[in-house]
Amino acid sequence: MERHGEAELIHADAGPVIRGIEFERNADGTSKGLLTETQRRGLASLATLVTFPPRTIVYREDGELSSIFIAKEGVLKAFRELPSGKRRVAAFLFPGDMFGLAENGRYVNTVQTVTKVVLYQIPSEALAEMLRRDPELQFQFLCKITHELRQGQRHAILIARKDAAGRLAMFLSMLEQNEHAGSQGGWIQLPMSRTDLAEYLGLSLESVSRATSALSRRGIVIFQGGHAARVIDRARFEKLVNAL
Amino acid sequence: MERHGEAELIHADAGPVIRGIEFERNADGTSKGLLTETQRRGLASLATLVTFPPRTIVYREDGELSSIFIAKEGVLKAFRELPSGKRRVAAFLFPGDMFGLAENGRYVNTVQTVTKVVLYQIPSEALAEMLRRDPELQFQFLCKITHELRQGQRHAILIARKDAAGRLAMFLSMLEQNEHAGSQGGWIQLPMSRTDLAEYLGLSLESVSRATSALSRRGIVIFQGGHAARVIDRARFEKLVNAL
């Protein structure tokens, strides 16, 4: 595993927060879905805090599994290299997202930073050990993975759309609903490049560009500096998102 | 939840087998990844064996979570209904596949049988309870879900292809590699209809038909009765599968 970023060891930290969703609720309606303070601390005791600059590979596909990561700050992308050399971005990763679960001891995606990131790095054996000892914690992981499974399915639905503008609108909508993607004051942050976007949406770079132009020209969304977007015609935006 | 099939209670059964993949291996190279006899029996004690005829809804999206299922025999499809009324098939389910994991207490997909099926039905509370008590078993579930996550990503890659014939070839290749999909003697079983296929591949029904014709005409695959396929030019088939 290559690592160009310097790693710093910090244990005096609030600890990892995993974006889990509840599998069920208690009778009183409170959620069982979040980590307890104890669990957070337990994870923190296993974790090393590492920092990577933008555009850095965290690990490569087929690389040997060594650690699991949880994003603390910043944005990353998980992608696969296709035989032709093209890339398909499977997911963008935001704070609270977990990644690095492998298959047959090897990572299946390559993960690269988009912005500067701070990650919790947890040795996989230690994590596996802890999960075996703490079923409740493991249950949260199960919920988390299940949620990612849904995300993947939504991604497939998005890609199945034929209209580029609709795909883009759907993606913006997903970002907007992700409270960790960093949309502020109605502005949706787009830290990734047009190429990253194209590889996620399954479009060519030019089509993405034309799609942004189209949304802009039709007065549905405005873009600023290429890395922020704002919905200005909510009704038509939602109509476009649901037009499939 | 509707149920048109008659349910039979059988406990004198080998018990559920979940297609899991190993998360890691023991030092001696043996797999930790499969259910122990004890775990199988434990699951079996919770499970009811139910049978459904073809084209039957097992549960609907947004339906209240009640049970988790594991396919024992037969093929099913999991899909979502889109606002336009179109459907997108998220996955086909084969023996050993688990389904019914919900979000916020509601199913996210509708699951319908394709052929006659036999399912293990496990009440979700009982299962959750058992998972909390048996971390090793839960670990297998975690592995299983992780594997399904990969499948979903592969699905997204498939759908991102522009050429219909390539998508179909890729799907056939996936079926071929799935030892539970029932390919025998080089013949790949296709129990689902062309419409099901189209909804999985993100194509129109007609395009699927044209894709099968193209593969047939080019001498790469032959189809029989519309529900079985056989690769006759392996080299060109693989080339097509990897041409993306």
Added chain:
DNA sequence: CGTCCGTTTGAGGATCATCAATGTCCGTGG
């Protein structure tokens, strides 16, 4: 101020969706 990288815009060709018609299989009923 010039270069480099990322983005935008334009023109032409390829592919799929749609609409419509025809063809095939299979169970039903005369």
Added chain:
DNA sequence: CCACGGACATTGATGATCCTCAAACGGACG
């Protein structure tokens, strides 16, 4: 036994959309 009907699948023609190739544009940085 054969004719009919319906569900499913195939084939054809047309239009819309995206991809590719290509060129121009813009900002960041030395």
